[in-house]
Amino acid sequence: MSAPVEEKTKDVLRPVDEEARRQARTLIRSARYGALATLDPATGAPVATRVALATDIDGTPLILVSGLSAHTKGLAADARCSLLVGEPGKGDPLAHPRMSVACRAKRLERGSPQYARAERRYLARHPKAKLYAGFPDFALHRLEIEGASLNGGFGKAYAMARADLISAEAINEALATGEQSAVAHMNADHADAVAIYARAFANAPDGAWMLTGIDAEGIDLACGDDVRRILFPEPLGSASEMRTALVKMAGDGRKLLQERAG
Numbered sequence: 571m572s573a574p575v576e577e578k579t580k581d582v583l584r585p586v587d588e589e590a591r592r593q594a595r596t597l598i599r600s601a602r603y604g605a606l607a608t609l610d611p612a613t614g615a616p617v618a619t620r621v622a623l624a625t626d627i628d629g630t631p632l633i634l635v636s637g638l639s640a641h642t643k644g645l646a647a648d649a650r651c652s653l654l655v656g657e658p659g660k661g662d663p664l665a666h667p668r669m670s671v672a673c674r675a676k677r678l679e680r681g682s683p684q685y686a687r688a689e690r691r692y693l694a695r696h697p698k699a700k701l702y703a704g705f706p707d708f709a710l711h712r713l714e715i716e717g718a719s720l721n722g723g724f725g726k727a728y729a730m731a732r733a734d735l736i737s738a739e740a741i742n743e744a745l746a747t748g749e750q751s752a753v754a755h756m757n758a759d760h761a762d763a764v765a766i767y768a769r770a771f772a773n774a775p776d777g778a779w780m781l782t783g784i785d786a787e788g789i790d791l792a793c794g795d796d797v798r799r800i801l802f803p804e805p806l807g808s809a810s811e812m813r814t815a816l817v818k819m820a821g822d823g824r825k826l827l828q829e830r831a832g
Contacts, residue, residue: 608644673713744809770823
């Protein structure tokens, strides 16, 4: 006698562990773009489009969209949407990690502190968007995560909850207050340290690496189209620990690079 369908489905899914959470959060934080599926308000049919992505301080995906876009009209009529992230590499595209995220889009109010923070983080990831981000028909949306299906590779399927994907740290607001000045300072005065982070902890090639974001769990770097995510050894416990963590990472990174060089 065959097992019930529900039991077979449960067997396919692995229990969510810390490694899966790390992989899922990294997929979102490091995604430059994704496929966004919305519902056409005229027909009710699903429509998939490509959108550029950034993340808010807590890891929530951010999109900047034009009011003329099909997906913007869809989100205005029904905020439910699905976001697919994960970059295919060489060989079989289905062998690479990807994740389908169930979301509800929330349009941010221009002029609000939340909009200002989201815009700053989005433009740090996509600086060319400064050309049109201020146009009145463009708006930022937070894609509030409700859950996700993670495929981490062959035989690695997980059903993720919102709490698995969002960094709901008590220090997020305090970190956001000091993040802009810290990022600007590091890029202007400590570009050597930023390069060390990229090479030592992300195995990245030499390049003009820029720090684009700092949150409780780690930092985001970019060099042109190349985006890297680096986790702190331990999540920050307070905003005051940010500077200490960055200084320590620079020192540890120098030692690591020296050891690799022999």
